[in-house]
Each structure stands twice: as C-alpha cells, then as structure tokens.
Amino acid sequence: xxxxxxxxxxxxxxxxxxxxxxxxxxxxxxxxxxxxxxxxxxxxxxxxxxxxxxxxxxxxxxxxxxxxxxxxxxxxxxxxxxxxxxxxxxxxxxxxxxxxxxxxxxxxxxxxxxxxxxxxxxx
Amino acid sequence: xxxxxxxxxxxxxxxxxxxxxxxxxxxxxxxxxxxxxxxxxxxxxxxxxxxxxxxxxxxxxxxxxxxxxxxxxxxxxxxxxxxxxxxxxxxxxxxxxxxxxxxxxxx
Numbered sequence: 408x409x410x411x412x413x414x415x416x417x418x419x420x421x422x423x424x425x426x427x428x429x430x431x432x433x434x435x436x437x438x439x440x441x442x443x444x445x446x447x448x449x450x451x452x453x454x455x456x457x458x459x460x461x462x463x464x465x466x467x468x469x470x471x472x473x474x475x476x477x478x479x480x481x482x483x484x485x486x487x488x489x490x491x492x493x494x495x496x497x498x499x500x501x502x503x504x505x506x507x508x509x510x511x512x513x514x515x516x517x518x519x520x521x522x523x524x525x526x527x528x529x530x
Numbered sequence: 531x532x533x534x535x536x537x538x539x540x541x542x543x544x545x546x547x548x549x550x551x552x553x554x555x556x557x558x559x560x561x562x563x564x565x566x567x568x569x570x571x572x573x574x575x576x577x578x579x580x581x582x583x584x585x586x587x588x589x590x591x592x593x594x595x596x597x598x599x600x601x602x603x604x605x606x607x608x609x610x611x612x613x614x615x616x617x618x619x620x621x622x623x624x625x626x627x628x629x630x631x632x633x634x635x636x637x
Contacts, residue, residue, distance in 0.1 A: 454628070516619075520574055521573060
C-alpha cells in the first residue's frame with residue numbers, strides 16, 4: 408500500500424523559503440492520482456495548500472498569493488513543496504496526501520496522508 | 531471560498547453513547563463532503579467520503595448523511611478509540627476547505 412513521508416528543515420527564518428519533500432513508497436506518483444499538500448497551524452484546523460499531477464497540472468490555494476510552488480521528482484518518486492517569504496503565520500505541521508477521485512471530478516478525498524512534519528518560522 | 535462550520539466545537543460523551551456532529555456549508559456542495567478523524571500528534575484519517583460512503587476498514591458504527599448544505603456524522607456506540615477530533619471537508623469547489631473541527635472528549 409502507498410505510504411507518504413514528509414521531511415525537511417524544522418526551523419526556517421522569517422522571509423526565508425520553506426522547502427519540504429514528500430517521499431512516496433509502495434506505488435508510483437506517475438499514476439492518475441493527484442498529490443496534495445495540507446497544513447495545520449498550532450491548535451487550528453486544516454488548510455489546503457495545493458496539488459499536482461505528474462503530468463504537470465497544478466493548482467494552488469489563492470490564499471498563498473503566489474508564494475507557493477509544488478513540483479514532482481519522478482526519478483525519486485517525490486512531491487516537493489516550496490513556500491517563500493515565510494512569516495510566523497506559516498508555522499504549522501505540513502502534510503502530504505494522495506487525492507483519490509471517483510468518476511465525478513468533484514467526488515474526491517485525501518487518502519492516505521503522511522505523518523506530517525512540523526515547521527516553525529522563527530529567527 | 532466555501533466556509534464549513536461544524537457544531538459543536540467540542541463534545542463530551544461516554545463509551546456506548548450515540549453522538550452526532552453537524553457540518554454546514556456556506557453554499558450548496560451537493561454530496562461532496564468528507565469526514566476525517568484526527569488523534570493528537572497523528573495525521574487525519576479518512577472515515578467517510580462523498581457524504582455517506584464508509585472508507586474500507588472503518589467500523590460500521592460511523593455513518594454520514596446529508597446533502598446540499600447540511601451534513602451529519604453519527605457515531606453509534608462510542609468506543610474508547612473514537613475520542614478524537616473530527617473534521618468535515620468540502621470538495622465541491624477549489625480550494626477544498628475544512629471545518630474547524632469537533633473535539634470529542636470522554637465524559
């Protein structure tokens with residue numbers, strides 16, 4: 408079964424760039440699935456960051472105002488996240504998740520999820 | 531963005547109880563509504579997708595219903611492992627959005 412594992416620096420300085428990797432095992436990212444990033448600030452709810460298909464199709468949450476870039480490394484079976492110009496508001500646990508879709512485009516859900524990685528923005 | 535509002539924000543119940551959590555969307559989302567369970571320090575886990583379909587391996591005491599703007603998650607016969615935080619999520623429009631969560635605690 409597919410498993411996801413996030414990794415990256417746990418501490419990023421304000422105005423810097425947050426860079427995370429999601430390693431996908433048990434299956435190829437080059438399938439019909441899309442791959443998403445979701446974050447969860449401390450004691451708060453879940454926020455969708457964006458998603459990517461291995462073909463290059465990408466969508467981002469407009470709330471991140473052009474600061475985010477999601478890409479894939481097919482050779483390493485990884486999903487990558489870059490978030491620039493970070494502030495304390497970007498402190499969160501970051502999750503990657505596989506997006507599963509039914510025949511109807513809007514019928515989709517996230518499963519499975521990685522265990523998450525904590526990122527703190529602080530000087 | 532579609533706003534998802536869950537109620538209550540927290541709930542105390544006992545093992546064996548039947549509990550209901552409500553999720554309301556700011557506009558109609560048809561049946562494009564999922565439910566997740568999250569335990570402290572863990573990733574969310576999919577319970578129910580497209581309003582009422584039970585994810586493989588999820589106990590049948592979990593049930594989902596609703597359509598349009600109003601949805602419910604029902605847990606019949608609470609078990610100790612069910613005490614967690616529950617989130618609804620709409621996928622009718624991009625960006626997909628989540629409710630603020632309902633924390634289910636032991637009474």
